[in-house]
Structures are given as structure tokens and as C-alpha cells.
Amino acid sequence: MAIVAQTEKLIPLVGWGRVLAGALRSADELLQAVELTVADFPEGLSIAQQFPVLVPQPFVELMRKGDPCDPLLLQVLPLAAEEQMHPDFSIDPLGEQDTNVATGVIHKYHGRVLLLAASGCAVNCRYCFRRHFPYSDNRLGRTQWQAALDYIAQDASISEVILSGGDPLMLQDERLAELVTAIAQIPHVQRLRVHSRLPVVIAERLTEQLTDILTRTRLRSTLVLHVNHPRELTPMHAERLGKLRQAGVTLLNQTVLLKGVNDSAQVLIELSETLFDHHLLPYYLHVLDRVQGAQHFDVSSTEAYALYQQMLAQLPGYLVPKLVREEAGQPHKTPLHAF
Numbered sequence: 001m002a003i004v005a006q007t008e009k010l011i012p013l014v015g016w017g018r019v020l021a022g023a024l025r026s027a028d029e030l031l032q033a034v035e036l037t038v039a040d041f042p043e044g045l046s047i048a049q050q051f052p053v054l055v056p057q058p059f060v061e062l063m064r065k066g067d068p069c070d071p072l073l074l075q076v077l078p079l080a081a082e083e084q085m086h087p088d089f090s091i092d093p094l095g096e097q098d099t100n101v102a103t104g105v106i107h108k109y110h111g112r113v114l115l116l117a118a119s120g121c122a123v124n125c126r127y128c129f130r131r132h133f134p135y136s137d138n139r140l141g142r143t144q145w146q147a148a149l150d151y152i153a154q155d156a157s158i159s160e161v162i163l164s165g166g167d168p169l170m171l172q173d174e175r176l177a178e179l180v181t182a183i184a185q186i187p188h189v190q191r192l193r194v195h196s197r198l199p200v201v202i203a204e205r206l207t208e209q210l211t212d213i214l215t216r217t218r219l220r221s222t223l224v225l226h227v228n229h230p231r232e233l234t235p236m237h238a239e240r241l242g243k244l245r246q247a248g249v250t251l252l253n254q255t256v257l258l259k260g261v262n263d264s265a266q267v268l269i270e271l272s273e274t275l276f277d278h279h280l281l282p283y284y285l286h287v288l289d290r291v292q293g294a295q296h297f298d299v300s301s302t303e304a305y306a307l308y309q310q311m312l313a314q315l316p317g318y319l320v321p322k323l324v325r326e327e328a329g330q331p332h333k334t335p336l337h338a339f
């Protein structure tokens with residue numbers, strides 16, 4: 001099997017790469033862009049640097065100016081609440097480090113495996129369950145790529161490869177193409193899934209080359225985006241996602257239920273309808289993974305289930321995502337039942 005080239009290579013400063021290069025990288029810059037000051041946040045901001053601010057301009061432009069409660073802003077602004085410790089919140093809430101079977105490979109569930117194709121993201125979401133993940137130990141260089149592909153090749157039960165990260169669409173298209181080609185050479189792999197938030201914050205990432213990569217392979221391709229609020233989607237998303245869907249890529253979305261962002265039935269219902277208008281089907285509504293630093297986003301299971309019931313009552317079934325919690329050591333995501 002051919003070795004895929006190294007993953008981390010400089011992203012060219014054209015198209016989406018140029019937009020990414022112009023991303024805001026400090027809370028001060030972000031506050032200035034949305035016409036707010038630290039004084040607008042009585043609880044203060046976090047000064048810890050381990051998980052830096054990173055927000056592309058197109059996402060900032062969708063925020064309401066002068067609104068400290070803006071649901072897009074709250075996803076990316078480091079509040080002082082991140083520094084609070086809570087015994088139920090840990091640095092590895094999903095026990096991923098136990099399923100990190102090879103460098104860059106997470107094998108949790110039967111039949112599918114996760115490849116951490118890139119260690120960076122285009123946006124740093126404050127609630128991210130991988131905010132403490134040891135990416136530096138999981139960088140895939142040439143040797144590790146081969147080992148990761150060999151791991152998949154030696155297990156005939158793996159029929160689906162999920163490209164994750166970080167964000168796998170941080171890879172240049174040429175490199176992504178090499179990776180998809182190498183995966184397609186493994187006969188027992190039938191499906192390719194790409195999990196990404198990058199096109200949500202930079203719609204230009206939905207390039208024609210990406211469509212080619214996902215459709216000119218024998219693998220059946222699914223792109224799973226991560227949209228949390230209806231205001232995150234724009235006409236450019238509708239146009240580019242429409243082309244992907246026309247080309248035959250299955251398009252899904254997963255959402256994290258976040259206090260202050262989307263914890264209302266009205267917002268969740270509007271989100272499902274907006275997703276559909278943008279060619280995406282709601283797939284999962286995740287209860288927050290209990291990662292240290294994200295306690296302030298937590299919505300209780302009881303509240304989550306009540307919201308889910310309202311969605312069931314007001315939406316057609318195909319627009320109601322599965323409400324799930326991910327639990328370390330479980331063989332699948334856990335559906336939430338009545339509490």
C-alpha cells in the first residue's frame with residue numbers, strides 16, 4: 001500500500017487558507033470586532049492560554065454587534081468560568097486515550113475507526129471535548145500514516161473510516177486526496193465519513209476539489225458538519241452544500257446542546273429547519289461531554305429530554321436528531337430516555 005504524504009503542511013494563502021490566516025487569535029481582538037469590552041462580562045474572561053482563541057472572520061461577521069449574549073460569540077469567547085474545577089468534569093471525558101490504539105487512530109466502536117487526520121482546527125470551540133487531547137503525541141508523519149493504514153488493513157471488521165481531528169479539512173485537498181486514495185485501497189473499507197466544522201466557519205472550504213475527492217472514489221462518502229445555531233449558516237453554505245449533495249455526498253449535521261447557545265426548543269426547531277434548507281439532515285444532538293473547562297455549557301439530561309420532546313411534537317421525524325450522550329467504554333452512543 002502506498003504511503004500517504006505527511007499530514008501537516010503549510011496551507012497556501014489563497015481561498016479558504018487566506019481566510020484562515022486572517023482569523024482572530026485573541027479575546028481582545030474578538031471583543032473589539034463585536035464592539036464589546038471586558039466590562040460587558042461581569043464574571044470576567046479566562047487568562048489561561050492552553051486552549052487559545054481562534055475564530056475566523058466569516059464567523060465573527062455573523063455575530064450580533066454589542067451583544068454579550070450572542071450565541072455564536074459564547075461558543076468561542078474564553079470566559080473565566082473555564083477555570084473552575086468540577087469533580088464530574090475531566091480532561092478525557094470519553095476515555096479516548098484508552099482507545100487510542102495507534103498514533104492518530106481511535107478505535108472505539110465495532111466496524112468503524114477514527115483517523116485523527118489533522119491536529120488543528122479552524123475555530124477553537126470552548127466546549128470541545130478534545131480541548132485537552134494530546135495532539136502532539138498523535139501527529140501523523142509519513143511513518144505513522146503507514147502504521148495507521150496498516151492497522152485498518154489488518155482488521156477486516158472495519159468497514160468505515162471516519163476522518164476526524166482536530167479538523168480533517170485542515171488538510172490541503174491534495175493531501176486529503178492521497179489519504180482517501182490510500183484508504184480506498186483497503187478492500188474491506190466501504191464507507192468514508194468526514195467530520196468537520198471548518199466549512200461552517202469558512203464556507204469557502206467547500207471547494208470543487210473537495211467534491212471531486214469525495215465522489216471520485218469507490219467509497220461511499222458522508223460529510224458530517226457541526227452546526228449549533230441556525231445563524232451559523234449562510235447562502236454560500238446553501239449553494240456549496242447543494243453542489244456536494246447533487247454530486248452524491250450524504251450530508252448530515254451534529255449539534256452539541258449548549259447552555260446559553262441553543263438550549264431552547266425554538267432555537268433547536270429553527271436549527272433543524274435551517275439545516276434542511278441548507279441540504280443537511282440533523283443526525284445527532286449531543287448532550288455536552290463533561291470536559292474540564294466547559295461546565296458552564298452543561299444542560300441537564302432532564303432539560304435536554306424536555307427540549308427533545310418539544311422537537312418531536314413540532315417537527316417531522318426526519319428533522320429530529322437523535323438525542324445522545326457519549327459514555328466512555330460503551331459500545332455505542334447512549335440514547336437519552338425519559339428521566
Ligand code: SF4
Nearest residue numbers: 121124125128166197
Ligand atoms: S472544530 Fe470540532 S474539534 Fe475543533 S475545537 Fe471545535 S469542536 Fe473541537
